[in-house]
Amino acid sequence: MASKKVSGKGNSSGLRANAAVRISHTATPSSVRDANRSIILNLIRLHQPISRAALSERTGIYRSNVSGIVEDLVARDLVVEKRGKPEGRGRVPIFLSLKADGFWVLGINMRAQRTTVALAGLTGELCAQTDFDTPSEPGVLISEVAAAARRLNGGREIQQVAMSLPGLVHSDSGLVRWIPKLPAYSGFNMASELQKALGVPAAVDNDCNLGALAEMWLSEAENDHIRDFVFLEIGEVGVGAGILLNRELYRGHDCTLAAEFGHMIVDPNGPQCACGRHGCWELFVCDHAAWNNYAPGSHFNPARYERYLKAAAAGDLDARRAAQRTARYLSLGISNIAFALNPAVIVVAGKVTSIWDAVRTTVEEAFASTKLKVYVRPAKLEAGEMFLRGAIHLALSKVFARPKLGW
Amino acid sequence: MASKKVSGKGNSSGLRANAAVRISHTATPSSVRDANRSIILNLIRLHQPISRAALSERTGIYRSNVSGIVEDLVARDLVVEKRGKPEGRGRVPIFLSLKADGFWVLGINMRAQRTTVALAGLTGELCAQTDFDTPSEPGVLISEVAAAARRLNGGREIQQVAMSLPGLVHSDSGLVRWIPKLPAYSGFNMASELQKALGVPAAVDNDCNLGALAEMWLSEAENDHIRDFVFLEIGEVGVGAGILLNRELYRGHDCTLAAEFGHMIVDPNGPQCACGRHGCWELFVCDHAAWNNYAPGSHFNPARYERYLKAAAAGDLDARRAAQRTARYLSLGISNIAFALNPAVIVVAGKVTSIWDAVRTTVEEAFASTKLKVYVRPAKLEAGEMFLRGAIHLALSKVFARPKLGW
DNA sequence: ATTATTTTGTTGCGAATAAGAACAAAATAG
DNA sequence: CTATTTTGTTCTTATTCGCAACAAAATAAT
Numbered sequence A, B: 001m002a003s004k005k006v007s008g009k010g011n012s013s014g015l016r017a018n019a020a021v022r023i024s025h026t027a028t029p030s031s032v033r034d035a036n037r038s039i040i041l042n043l044i045r046l047h048q049p050i051s052r053a054a055l056s057e058r059t060g061i062y063r064s065n066v067s068g069i070v071e072d073l074v075a076r077d078l079v080v081e082k083r084g085k086p087e088g089r090g091r092v093p094i095f096l097s098l099k100a101d102g103f104w105v106l107g108i109n110m111r112a113q114r115t116t117v118a119l120a121g122l123t124g125e126l127c128a129q130t131d132f133d134t135p136s137e138p139g140v141l142i143s144e145v146a147a148a149a150r151r152l153n154g155g156r157e158i159q160q161v162a163m164s165l166p167g168l169v170h171s172d173s174g175l176v177r178w179i180p181k182l183p184a185y186s187g188f189n190m191a192s193e194l195q196k197a198l199g200v201p202a203a204v205d206n207d208c209n210l211g212a213l214a215e216m217w218l219s220e221a222e223n224d225h226i227r228d229f230v231f232l233e234i235g236e237v238g239v240g241a242g243i244l245l246n247r248e249l250y251r252g253h254d255c256t257l258a259a260e261f262g263h264m265i266v267d268p269n270g271p272q273c274a275c276g277r278h279g280c281w282e283l284f285v286c287d288h289a290a291w292n293n294y295a296p297g298s299h300f301n302p303a304r305y306e307r308y309l310k311a312a313a314a315g316d317l318d319a320r321r322a323a324q325r326t327a328r329y330l331s332l333g334i335s336n337i338a339f340a341l342n343p344a345v346i347v348v349a350g351k352v353t354s355i356w357d358a359v360r361t362t363v364e365e366a367f368a369s370t371k372l373k374v375y376v377r378p379a380k381l382e383a384g385e386m387f388l389r390g391a392i393h394l395a396l397s398k399v400f401a402r403p404k405l406g407w
Numbered sequence C: 001a002t003t004a005t006t007t008t009g010t011t012g013c014g015a016a017t018a019a020g021a022a023c024a025a026a027a028t029a030g
Numbered sequence D: 001c002t003a004t005t006t007t008g009t010t011c012t013t014a015t016t017c018g019c020a021a022c023a024a025a026a027t028a029a030t
Helices: A029-047 A052-059 A063-075 A138-153 A190-198 A207-221 A287-294 A302-314 A317-341 A351-368 A383-400 B029-047 B052-059 B063-075 B138-153 B190-198 B207-221 B287-294 B302-314 B317-341 B351-368 B383-400
Strands: A079-083 A094-098 A104-110 A114-120 A126-133 A158-165 A168-170 A175-178 A202-206 A229-234 A239-245 A248-250 A345-350 A375-378 B079-083 B094-098 B104-110 B114-120 B126-133 B158-165 B168-170 B175-178 B202-206 B229-234 B239-245 B248-250 B345-350 B375-378
Touching: A029 A052, A029 A063, A029 A094, A029 A383, A029 B029, A052 A063, A052 A094, A063 A079, A104 A138, A104 A383, A114 A138, A114 A383, A126 A138, A138 A158, A138 A190, A158 A190, A158 A207, A158 A383, A168 A202, A175 A190, A190 A202, A202 A207, A202 A383, A207 A229, A207 A239, A207 A248, A207 A345, A207 A383, A229 A317, A239 A317, A287 A302, A287 A317, A287 A351, A302 A317, A302 A351, A317 A345, A317 A351, A317 B317, A345 A351, A345 A383, A351 A375, B029 B052, B029 B063, B029 B094, B029 B383, B052 B063, B052 B094, B063 B079, B104 B138, B104 B383, B114 B138, B114 B383, B126 B138, B138 B158, B138 B190, B158 B190, B158 B207, B158 B383, B168 B202, B175 B190, B190 B202, B202 B207, B202 B383, B207 B229, B207 B239, B207 B248, B207 B345, B207 B383, B229 B317, B239 B317, B287 B302, B287 B317, B287 B351, B302 B317, B302 B351, B317 B345, B317 B351, B345 B351, B345 B383, B351 B375
Parallel strands: A104 A158, A158 A202, A229 A345, A345 A375, B104 B158, B158 B202, B229 B345, B345 B375
Antiparallel strands: A079 A094, A104 A114, A114 A126, A168 A175, A229 A239, A239 A248, B079 B094, B104 B114, B114 B126, B168 B175, B229 B239, B239 B248
16 A cells, blocks of 8 residues: 555645735645545545445545545544455455544533533544533633543543533634623633643534534434524523534624524513513523413422423423413524524424423424424433533534635 | 636536435535636626736735636636736736626516516626516516517627516525415426526526625625625515525525514514414514504505605604604514624615614614624615616626535 | 846646546455 | 456546746836
8 A cells, every 4th residue: 555645734724924815715736635535534424334435436536536535534543444344246345434543532511500521532422521510710610621631531632622611702712702600701712721721722612502513413423414403502591592504603793692592582572681671582481481481480490490390291281381381482482583594403402302292382383374394303412411512523523624615 | 828728617516426325516626726716706806907916916826826717717708808007116917807798697686566687797787777567477577588688688698697586486496486466476487487588597586685695796896895694675565684694695494485584573462464473573664564653544655655754864753753663673673683693784675774864773772782793784775776786696606606615 | 228126927847636547356146 | 167246556647736937027226
């Protein structure tokens, strides 16, 4: 096997320089390889184990060329060969798979109360995990994360870190703008501090954006491809959301504030929201609101809320009736989102999904009379788990992302 | 000057073939040229006249290579050279511009009452235009358009046609799904029938999608680049909209039904909408609603409505007060859109823009208390004009669109 | 006036890449 | 035991970009 160097470099990251307005991502011969390598790598991810011939068949790229690209991927430690078993006649194919230990990433899910840190390989499977109380000072968080990383890595060299944050983040710069109940985090550059402390490139994003990302990866894994969808988290006091269009996160023009569906006004005569406006959707559908539909006036308490959900799931009439009230408001906002974006799917996370069977019909009612064909379904995993997976996939996207070309 | 052939062909359109799932747009060496040619052509469009050296400077592509690409563009009849005047020392640059007569397109704006057909060159400037009453049968429309095309073209060979339609269209296939008051159009494949009748490739899209496209081109022309925005048309009885994200139209997963902001519910206790639901936004902000805010109960009539708008613009107190009521509802829905998508700009078209100075402050009020920085402004031209321009730009996009690469 | 400098555009070569043809390898089918 | 089929490799050709050297055409300096 001819020993070739790992190809690449190129200027696929786009030239930038002294003078005025440098435009866009110009292409060079090696951009072609970048693009095709990305296609092949992702096909291996989705269909492993798979032979070079099958890759050629799927992509239309010549076998000889597939071989070259695979050689490249093997040299980068991303792919391994495994001799397959003969099936039918002809030469026995060599199967290709992701090299599970070729690239280690750290995913971090920070929540208001607790923070989880997990180590994962190239396939995205978690292989170690730990958590701790979220400190009120971001600097302390950073050192706790660093300590957790040392505990978890066991000699493995981590190559990329990503973090999910329960608030407003400028994901391009890594700057935290605002996290509920944690004022000390505002203005803290989480990405660059993580990078400094861990000595590894770091990325951060809003939790629900990452939930959307996780949902896409989990869907792809079961060949249930969706390119456009909205991820919704119905939380204790609010609603978070992430928008994925054409397989990419849409974050709004300021890279921070899109998908604030919770603050869409659904009743101008409704009660006042913390944001100052009246009748925001989240006032009607968050867990507190749901609890209030069940036991008006009584104090919210997570344990009691869980009991109410169990009762509703079990068929308790009062609980069911309250759940229907919440579901009608859910339906209202979800249909508004559907009218706005018409995504293929709206994925819902949060405690309410535990009684999804009870609310599903009511939620779907708002679409019954319309031409919209939007499928509403619960997330594949519990919300916190989705955020953690999302962080891992954000970290892995440095490997799997498709290169930008054109302008 | 060495005579080289027009390069290209390649498989940049993506391979598709017999077997199962063929994926995506694989790259070849000529895809590189496709990408760079597109970059250069668009820079010429935006900064004409411009020299090869300046193009090289802006893109980072080597001068020698820019020369090769320009040679290609000249061979395709898209670009012309013009000797410039010496400025400063050094060799006199050769300026490049779009070849205004290199590519002719037909843009068609179909409205419920009247249909406009216009001829334009590569720069998008209209050079001839005609219109006729919209027939109730789509077949008749096609022949009227064909007749108009013969009247307009004057020996020039039209290379691409595009049409704006005031209803639901599946823009990929060209199939009309529904146009208000014109039932005969449902199920008619406008794109393929146009193509058949005119012998030229045809594309169709929803009017407000094209309005968004036109707004982008007009903004680019004045160096006011916006990549993410929403185009809103406040119409007589409803609200239409188009979403442009990352310089591309977002049409929803079914390629038809996105951006139906008019049917977002803003008051569940509101009156019933034609769509069957209650309290849709358009019930509060369309021209009929605005008129009803001014003269409750009295019959809507375009001429009377215009008089009301004039009165409001002139400062008439009653008219102003009514306009404020409408503006508050406008504000409500526009802020909902802003919370959902956080676009850089929301562009508003429709008659209400004639009193924009009077309503602007009220519309902006809903953002005052928020962290959103969304700029709301009237469209550059009157709504119908925007749709026509949009059709022309859709036709021209066959030349200017950036090639797809990757997956 | 003459020469140096600067800017623009062209020519020619080398490197990266994919397409395609020919070939080698390794299995089954007959 | 040979023919066939499938997989993967090797080698050649074409396209494209980057880069250096050069030619052309203006101004600036002397």
